[in-house]
Amino acid sequence: MTERSPVSVRCVGGIVFDPIGRLLLVRRANAPGEGLWSIPGGRVEPGETDSEAVKRELREETGLSVTVGRLVGSVTRPFRDGVFLIFDYECQVRSGVLRPGDDASDVRWVDSAMLATLELTEGLHEALKGWNCLPKA
Secondary structure (H helix, E strand, O other): OOOOOOEEEEEEEEEEEOOOOOEEEEEEOOOOOOOOEEOOEEEOOOOOOHHHHHHHHHHHHHOEEEEEEEEEEEEEEEEOOEEEEEEEEEEEEEEEOOOOOOOEEEEEEEOHHHHOOOOEOOOHHHHHHHOOOOOOO
């Protein structure tokens, strides 16, 4: 009997605020996290840089083109066969029309009052709070 070693999957996310301090969130359309709210993002494809992956994921999930800034923080989340290594980057919107797409069933700008009412992916609120990235509005 051979034991399989856990798989590590590199993922990225984009932390985006609008001009009044609301945070961009998507509702996941697929597992993991189906039906839960999270920052937009996903897996880094082979040969992609983190920056390229963030731009692609934000465009696919939200319809927005972004400029990728500094690494804000990272988290590790378990899944059945291993762990997701998630690196979240500060982003600024360059262009586009906000609309859900790809892996998102909904997308919206969220203020602090609305954030408190949403069912978030595990650990998201704590990570955002620790990185000083909660909505300011």
